[in-house]
Amino acid sequence: MEGYPFKSINSLDMEPVASMYHNITIHYIRQTIYRKVIFTEPIAPFQCIDLGALGVGATGALTNIPNLEMYDGELGQWRWYPLDNAQVRLYLPSTGSKQDLKNIQPPIDPTIVSTNPSLNMTEFFVWQDNRPAVQAIAGLALNAVRIIAKGYRFMTLALYPHTWEEKQMVKRLASEKGMTGKLTLSQEKDLMEELVAERRVASVDVWASALGGSSVTRA
Amino acid sequence: MTNALLEGRRVPGPVVNLALAAAANATAIYTRPTAYVGTTSAILRKILVRANAVGAAVWLQIGTGVAGAFANLIPPVRVMDNLDGEWQEVELPAVEAFATITAFPTTLPAGSLDVQIEVEERRG
Numbered sequence: 001m002e003g004y005p006f007k008s009i010n011s012l013d014m015e016p017v018a019s020m021y022h023n024i025t026i027h028y029i030r031q032t033i034y035r036k037v038i039f040t041e042p043i044a045p046f047q048c049i050d051l052g053a054l055g056v057g058a059t060g061a062l063t064n065i066p067n068l069e070m071y072d073g074e075l076g077q078w079r080w081y082p083l084d085n086a087q088v089r090l091y092l093p094s095t096g097s098k099q100d101l102k103n104i105q106p107p108i109d110p111t112i113v114s115t116n117p118s119l120n121m122t123e124f125f126v127w128q129d130n131r132p133a134v135q136a137i138a139g140l141a142l143n144a145v146r147i148i149a150k151g152y153r154f155m156t157l158a159l160y161p162h163t164w165e166e167k168q169m170v171k172r173l174a175s176e177k178g179m180t181g182k183l184t185l186s187q188e189k190d191l192m193e194e195l196v197a198e199r200r201v202a203s204v205d206v207w208a209s210a211l212g213g214s215s216v217t218r219a
Numbered sequence: 220m221t222n223a224l225l226e227g228r229r230v231p232g233p234v235v236n237l238a239l240a241a242a243a244n245a246t247a248i249y250t251r252p253t254a255y256v257g258t259t260s261a262i263l264r265k266i267l268v269r270a271n272a273v274g275a276a277v278w279l280q281i282g283t284g285v286a287g288a289f290a291n292l293i294p295p296v297r298v299m300d301n302l303d304g305e306w307q308e309v310e311l312p313a314v315e316a317f318a319t320i321t322a323f324p325t326t327l328p329a330g331s332l333d334v335q336i337e338v339e340e341r342r343g
Contacts, residue, residue, distance in 0.1 A: 057254035085228060085340075087255050107256050109342065114223040139252020139259060139340075140230065 012117050016040050016152040017077050017125075021162055023196055023203035024154070026075060028127050029096070034193040034203070035075070035156035043076075043151050047083070051145035054086065054138035060145065062094055062135045068149060069129040075208065076126040078151040079119035081112050086136040086145045092124055094133035096210030107137060119150075127208035159192045160185065169195050227341035229264065237324055238331040242280070242289040245321035249338050257343035260317045263292060265337035268304035271330035275300050278325040279332060283318040292316055295325065298332060315341070 018024050018037045026033040048067040054060050070076045082088045087107035090098040097105045108122055116122070126132060136145040161167045170191045174183055183191070195201040232249035252259050268279060278295040292314045298304045322334055 056250070057252065059254065085230060087342075104256070109228070111226065111228050111342075114226055117223075137254055137256065139255045140250070 014079055014118060014120070014150065014152075016042075016154070017206060018154065018204045023159060023201065024075065024156060025196060025203045025205045026125070026127050026208050027205065028130060028208045032197075033127065034159040034196050035073070036159050036162060037154050038157050039155035041153050043149075043153055045148050045150040047146050048080070048149040049134070049147050051086075051134065051136050051147070054136060054142045054145060056138065056141050058138050060136040060138070062091060062133050064094055064131050064133045065147070066131055068126050069131045070126055070153065071155075072128055073156050074128065075154040075156060075206070076151060077154070077206075078124055078126060078132075078149050079122045080108075080147055080149040081119060081122065082108065082110050082136070083146040083148050084142050084144055085110060085140065086138050086142060088137075088145070088147065089135045090122075090124065091133040091135070092126075092208070092210050093130055098124060098132070098210045100210065125206045125208040130208060158189055159196065160189055161192050166192065166195075166201060169201055173200075225341075227262065227339040229337055230261075230340045231337045232320070232335055234333055234335045235322070236331050236333055237279075237322060238327070240277075240324045240327040242323055243286045245280070245282075245285045245289050245323040247319050248281070248322045248334050248336050249316075249320040251316070251319045252340075255342055258317070259343075260315045260341050261320060261338035262313050262315045262341065263311055263320070263336060264308045264339050266296065266304070266306040266311070267335045268296070268298050269333040270298045270300045270302070270304065271332065272298075272300050272324070272327055273329045275328040275330075277327055277332070279304070279322060279334065280325060281320065281322045281336075283316055283321060285321060289321065289323075292320065298324075300330075 049065045087109045089107045092098045161170045173191045196203040235248045276299045280295045282291040
């Protein structure tokens with residue numbers, strides 16, 4: 001299956017991580033959510049938040065971005081840049097430092113549009129209303145700190161077998177398990193998720209959070 | 220051809236009125252940010268000066284530091300009364316300041332100077 005995160009390397013393009021009827025595995029902190037994409041559409045660049053004015057040398061408050069929340073059952077694939085001359089750190093959710101290293105959390109500033117025109121290095125995913133948060137650092141006084149985001153919206157459904165191949169794979173797994181008779185929808189869903197988890201059916205994996213944030217202990 | 224990975228961001232300084240001569244009165248015309256993650260430096264890219272020094276031509280010194288610690292970034296530029304003093308990127312050496320950029324007129328017979336610069340701000 002085509003599509004994986006951060007794909008655009010040498011072009012200005014941003015590709016959707018999955019297409020219609022592709023399977024998608026969403027990791028959110030310690031949850032794994034298996035879904036099937038049924039609709040996708042692009043979201044052109046827009047201002048998702050204005051963090052407001054900042055004084056010289058000020059570090060702003062960690063601020064949620066409600067405008068990047070998705071409907072229930074929907075996934076957002078986002079790339080972004082600050083329009084104003086600030087360094088901005090990303091959190092996803094607000095308790096989890098995104099793009100975090102052992103000794104530093106590298107911020108993104110407006111020069112990202114020339115150093116990484118496809119913005120693929122800014123990419124992150126939002127599952128439902130698990131919104132990101134940002135924090136800005138101003139070197140000089142700023143009248144506004146505007147964040148521009150662009151990306152794709154994916155509407156998803158629970159992971160039932162859809163294609164002929166998937167239905168055959170579900171039947172085969174049911175047979176391996178000695179399950180007889182007509183499978184219930186719930187059983188089909190469980191078997192499909194098991195097939196995806198075991199990599200017997202293709203699915204795109206995305207992380208819709210920081211790596212566990214503060215919930216993961218690292219030495 | 221420039222490499223985008225090496226380019227900084229263009230930032231204008233404020234319009235600063237220099238009303239006093241001598242290095243002791245050197246005034247910040249671009250304040251180097253220290254709050255950013257990484258080390259910030261500034262490359263002088265444009266200078267715009269308006270002389271209010273009636274009937275006079277004066278030397279404008281641009282550098283870093285104040286008083287005895289002042290060090291020129293570029294040679295002093297001559298500013299003529301009642302004329303725009305403009306220096307563009309192609310006319311300026313690409314000196315990089317790792318400190319706040321300051322300026323002062325060597326002498327100032329009467330009036331003052333209004334100065335504004337644009338820098339290319341580079342961050343580590």
